[in-house]
Amino acid sequence: MTTIDxxxxxxxxxxxxxxALAGQEVQVKNCLGHxxxxxxxxxxxxxxxxxxxxxxxxxxxxxSTIVTRGNAQDATGDTMSGGSIVIHGSTGDAVGYGMRxxxxxxxxxxxxxxxxxxxEFGEKCPKLVIGGKAGDFLGEYQAGGIIVVLGLNAKxxxxxVGRFCGTGQHGGKIFLRGGIVPNELPPQVFVKQTEPEDLExxxxxxxxxxxxxxxxxxxxxxxxxxxxxxxxxxxxxxxxAQY
Amino acid sequence: xxxxxxxxxxxxxxxxxxxxxxxxxxxxANGAHGYDESAGTMESYDEKCVNCHRxxxxxxxxxxKIAETSHSFRQNAxxxxxxxxxxYLQANTGGVLLSSMGNPRPLPSYFDRILLNASQVxxxxxxxxxxxxxxxTFLGKKNQTxxxxxxxxxxxxxxxxxxxxxxxxFSAMSLGSISYNAHASLANAARELxxxxxxxxxxxxxxxxxxxxxxxxxxxxxxxxxHQPYLMAGAAVEIKMGQGAKPGIxxxxxxxxxxGQIAATRMTxxxxxxxxxxxxxxxxxxxxxxxLVYSLKEATGNTKPIxxxxxxxxxxxxxxxxxxxxxxxxxxxxxFRGGTGAAPTRIRDNVGIPIELALAxxxxxxxxxxxxxxxxxxxGGSIRSSTDWVKAIALGADACYxxxxxxxxxxxHLCRSCHTNLCNWGIATxxxxxxxxxxxxxxxxxxxxxxxxxxxxxxxxxxxxxxxxVEALRGNRLxxxxxxxxxxxxxxxxxKHAGL
Numbered sequence: 218m219t220t221i222d223x224x225x226x227x228x229x230x231x232x233x234x235x236x237a238l239a240g241q242e243v244q245v246k247n248c249l250g251h252x253x254x255x256x257x258x259x260x261x262x263x264x265x266x267x268x269x270x271x272x273x274x275x276x277x278x279x280x281s282t283i284v285t286r287g288n289a290q291d292a293t294g295d296t297m298s299g300g301s302i303v304i305h306g307s308t309g310d311a312v313g314y315g316m317r318x319x320x321x322x323x324x325x326x327x328x329x330x331x332x333x334x335x336x337e338f339g340e341k342c343p344k345l346v347i348g349g350k351a352g353d354f355l356g357e358y359q360a361g362g363i364i365v366v367l368g369l370n371a372k373x374x375x376x377x378v379g380r381f382c383g384t385g386q387h388g389g390k391i392f393l394r395g396g397i398v399p400n401e402l403p404p405q406v407f408v409k410q411t412e413p414e415d416l417e418x419x420x421x422x423x424x425x426x427x428x429x430x431x432x433x434x435x436x437x438x439x440x441x442x443x444x445x446x447x448x449x450x451x452x453x454x455x456x457x458a459q460y
Numbered sequence: 461x462x463x464x465x466x467x468x469x470x471x472x473x474x475x476x477x478x479x480x481x482x483x484x485x486x487x488x489a490n491g492a493h494g495y496d497e498s499a500g501t502m503e504s505y506d507e508k509c510v511n512c513h514r515x516x517x518x519x520x521x522x523x524x525k526i527a528e529t530s531h532s533f534r535q536n537a538x539x540x541x542x543x544x545x546x547x548y549l550q551a552n553t554g555g556v557l558l559s560s561m562g563n564p565r566p567l568p569s570y571f572d573r574i575l576l577n578a579s580q581v582x583x584x585x586x587x588x589x590x591x592x593x594x595x596x597t598f599l600g601k602k603n604q605t606x607x608x609x610x611x612x613x614x615x616x617x618x619x620x621x622x623x624x625x626x627x628x629x630f631s632a633m634s635l636g637s638i639s640y641n642a643h644a645s646l647a648n649a650a651r652e653l654x655x656x657x658x659x660x661x662x663x664x665x666x667x668x669x670x671x672x673x674x675x676x677x678x679x680x681x682x683x684x685x686x687h688q689p690y691l692m693a694g695a696a697v698e699i700k701m702g703q704g705a706k707p708g709i710x711x712x713x714x715x716x717x718x719x720g721q722i723a724a725t726r727m728t729x730x731x732x733x734x735x736x737x738x739x740x741x742x743x744x745x746x747x748x749x750x751x752l753v754y755s756l757k758e759a760t761g762n763t764k765p766i767x768x769x770x771x772x773x774x775x776x777x778x779x780x781x782x783x784x785x786x787x788x789x790x791x792x793x794x795x796f797r798g799g800t801g802a803a804p805t806r807i808r809d810n811v812g813i814p815i816e817l818a819l820a821x822x823x824x825x826x827x828x829x830x831x832x833x834x835x836x837x838x839x840g841g842s843i844r845s846s847t848d849w850v851k852a853i854a855l856g857a858d859a860c861y862x863x864x865x866x867x868x869x870x871x872x873h874l875c876r877s878c879h880t881n882l883c884n885w886g887i888a889t890x891x892x893x894x895x896x897x898x899x900x901x902x903x904x905x906x907x908x909x910x911x912x913x914x915x916x917x918x919x920x921x922x923x924x925x926x927x928x929x930v931e932a933l934r935g936n937r938l939x940x941x942x943x944x945x946x947x948x949x950x951x952x953x954x955x956k957h958a959g960l
Contacts, residue, residue: 232758252751257688257759271751276688276759292742295755296679298687311742315683317727330741334683338727358682358735360728388732450732451715457804458555459880460546 220244228252228270235261250290255283259300271309274302277319291328294321297343303429307349316343316362320422324430325349326370329379330357335389337361346422348430353379356445360388365419367394367426367437376400386447392419396441405452411442463548469511470527471504477523478502484515484524489882489894512875514884546805557805560878560888562705562797562842562864565809570816570949571848575958577939579926586928588919594929595915597627597859599696599836600765600789619789620765622676622696624859625654626915627930628849630907631794631840631861632678632698632769634660636713636722636734637801637878638867639895640667642887645870645903647671652904653911658861661700661711661736663725669693676767679756681710682736684726688759696790697756697764701740701749702771704798704841707812710737712802717881717890746782753787765789772796772818772841773811777825783835784826790836792861793818798841799864801888802879815841816855820953823856823935846917855953856935869910870903 219238223231224247231251235243240260248254248267255263259278265285272292274283279299288306296315307325315334318341326349333354335343343362349370355378356364368377376399383391383406393399398408409415420438427434471492480502485493492508493515495501509526516524533541546557579585586593600621607615630646643657643665650657651674658676659668663685668675677694679686691697702708713722713734723730743749753766768783769792770776776793783791795815800808819839826832840861843849849860868874871885878888886898918930927933941958942950950957 228754229758229762233761236761253755253758256755257691259688272755275755276686276691278688292751292755295742296683296686314742315686317683317687333741334681336683336728338724338729341727354741357741358737360732360735385735385737387735388729450729453712453733453735454714456556457558458549458553459558460549 218242218244220246222246223248223251223267226251228254232256235263248285255281274300274321277302279318288325289323294319294345297321299341305430310352312347313343313345313364316345317341318343320344320425321346322426322429323347323349327351327355327366330354332359332362332364332391333357335359335362335364337389344422346426348426348432349377351378353381354384355379355382356386356389356391357381357383358385358387359383359391359447362389363392363418363422364389365392365394365422365426369394369432371395371397382406383445383447385452386445387450387452388447390418391445392416393443393445394437394440396443398443402445405447405449406445407448409444411444415444416442462552465545465548465552466529466531467506467509468529468542468545469509470506470529471509471515472525472527473502473504474523475501477521479521479523481520483518483520487514487518487884489884489889489891490877490880510875510877510880510882511873512877512884513873558802558879559805559808559876560800560802561874561876562799563809564876567814570814570945570953571844571851573943573945574816574851574953574955575941575943576847576850576854576921576925577941578924583926585926586923588916588923591923591928593919593922594931595626595918597624597930598622599624599838599858601835602833604833620696620763622656622765622790623654624656626911626918627853627857627859628843628911628914629655629676629838629859629861630657630866631792631798631863632658632660632676632700633801633863633867634662634678634684634711634713635665635725636660636662636717636890638888639883639886639890639898640665640721641895641898641900641903642867642870643668644900645898645907646866647675648900648904649907649911650674652908655911656695658698659694662713662722662734663727664690664693665721665725678769679752680736681738681740682734684728684734684736687727691756691760691764694764696767697760698767698769698792699749699752699756699788700769701743702738702769702773702794703800704771704794704796704812704815705800706803706807707771707773707796708738709804709807709811710735710739712736719890722890746786749783749788750786757787767792767838769794771798772813772815774813776813776818777821780822781825781829781831784831785834788835790838790858791822792838792840793822794861795839795841799867800878815839815852817949817952819852819857820855820937824954827935846914846921849914850918850921850933851940853930853933854936854939856937858934865910866907869906870898871906 250270252270257276260280275295281300291309310328329352646657661680672693680700768788796812836858883889
């Protein structure tokens with residue numbers, strides 16, 4: 218395990234050090250808003266002590282893991298391709314933007330536009346799990362992958378996500394624990410209460426969330442969930458007149 | 461009952477020349493030709509014809525021609541027949557009018573009203589056939605400070621640059637909007653010419669990674685096909701913020717085109733629409749753009765110049781100034797005549813401004829603010845000839861992007877039907893039987909011929925001006941004069957009227 222003290226480092230210096238340590242285990246101490254940690258690096262394991270800045274784990278590759286003990290900021294896991302990011306706190310806006318593989322586990326809340334443009338192809342299916350609540354536009358333009366919002370801190374009867382959830386969704390699945398239908402759902406989204414077999418793809422995610430953050434797995438598994446899926450893979454097909 | 465829309469084109473067949481070989485029928489994916497078995501004659505279905513000339517070009521007896529219909533509405537200077545028919549179509553369907561390629565409207569071309577200079581008597585012209593002419597161009601931020609080591613030697617503090625043998629590149633067209641064979645043609649030609657092609661926002665097909673040193677890879681809001689190896693594969697990374705053909709409108713590849721290799725390259729589920737909206741939903745400010753620029757620099761270890769492509773719109777100079785401060789190394793500006801594989805017709809025909817005016821005002825703004833050297837400027841939309849190219853450089857461009865011109869070299873006949881997936885020339889289609897019609901080796905040869913011809917012309921024109929390097933032509937507005945322009949137009953372009 219290599220330790221880097223980030224206190225006096227610019228983000229570009231920290232980035233250079235981390236790229237040189239690809240394939241190793243690294244602890245970053247005194248992290249204070251450093252952006253782009255782990256951007257595009259494969260096979261690295263980064264443990265962050267402090268607060269990372271925007272675009273944590275952007276373009277992250279297979280075999281990399283990032284664990285942060287505090288909160289993360291905006292654009293966590295932007296266009297992430299593989300590996301995993303675990304946040305023992307909350308994260309800002311646009312977490313998992315354009316994500317196409319790997320997993321992100323957020324113990325607390327996520328900001329606006331979490332999981333937008335997530336996509337999948339073949340073996341690659343990205344997963345985003347948010348333990349608390351998520352802001353507006355969750356899963357906007359989602360084309361693939363799985364988003365789970367647990368709403369563990371949601372009040373009784375309160376939806377665990379904000380408005381316009383799944384706007385333009387044309388693929389993938391969104392699971393919302395608690396069974397409360399979010400406000401102002403767009404017409405592209407089809408909502409149903411889950412049957413036990415619907416939950417199969419998220420059971421391993423619930424297990425990992427429970428184990429990582431010390432939450433009762435039985436409670437997670439026995440809760441009611443809503444499943445949001447697109448009602449068309451071609452939402453704008455009838456919009457145009459060709460000539 | 462639908463409102464009647466009369467066919468736009470008429471297929472004219474010479475009965476005398478036609479030998480009923482049925483080549484036209486086999487060649488037309490639109491189904492504009494048929495064969496009447498009982499009568500033993502060829503039939504035409506005018507309503508299916510898009511005037512792409514495939515049948516005309518391949519008819520062995522040259523029995524065919526296509527004419528714009530002479531069928532007319534009652535004369536009306538305000539309501540053209542075409543406008544009336546478009547309205548009927550919308551009344552029938554309730555749809556947004558969709559078309560492709562660049563703005564065809566008869567709006568003024570400033571390139572056509574700019575004339576070039578040549579030397580006479582003093583500062584004699586140069587014969588490019590005998591004397592060296594430097595057309596090599598480097599794109600990227602040029603540092604304004606010199607740093608030296610302890611022994612006084614210059615330190616190389618130059619960031620990543622693109623080196624072009626001549627200041628021209630093929631601009632972004634995605635795999636999906638154009639075919640595999642069209643991409644192969646562009647990639648091959650770029651390599652042979654020592655320039656770059658741009659794979660567009662649909663990702664880079666695995667077969668084309670080998671052309672990486674001559675490829676610009678694009679990142680758009682949909683992030684199709686983007687992963688770290690893709691970013692590393694190209695010589696530069698372009699962030700697509702806008703497109704000249706449809707400023708403020710995003711990309712939308714319909715699900716029926718997003719199949720097989722296209723979906724695999726885009727890394728999206730087969731058959732689902734590939735949507736990349738105009739806004740990047742993580743960019744609401746120059747600071748946000750800066751974040752994306754630097755995340756790409758970090759992910760590529762600062763080895764690639766970052767291009768930010770914007771559409772030419774009303775406040776383009778102020779926007780470009782912001783982009784220059786975002787850390788971008790190159791700004792690409794796309795004029796309102798730029799092409800597209802599909803765009804709402806009304807947007808294509810009415811949004812954006814001419815590239816000549818946008819370029820001149822951006823170049824001036826960056827000079828005024830003392831940041832012109834922080835970025836290179838690349839312009840497109842539309843550069844139709846070597847003289848448009850020369851004029852753009854003299855107005856301040858470091859290099860030009862061409863795409864419509866490149867497709868014409870591949871056989872495109874500008875029928876503006878790319879969005880139908882029925883391109884009979886194998887360019888803007890994903891139908892395997894049609895794609896096969898474009899031979900990538902011949903395609904590359906035509907592209908190489910075109911650019912070489914333009915390079916000769918560029919050297920001739922520069923030589924005539926008494927200039928022997930592109931560097932000395934760049935921003936050299938003294939080489940330009942306007943004809944038939946207002947004071948204001950001349951001021952924006954920063955040129956004098958002819959005669960002065």
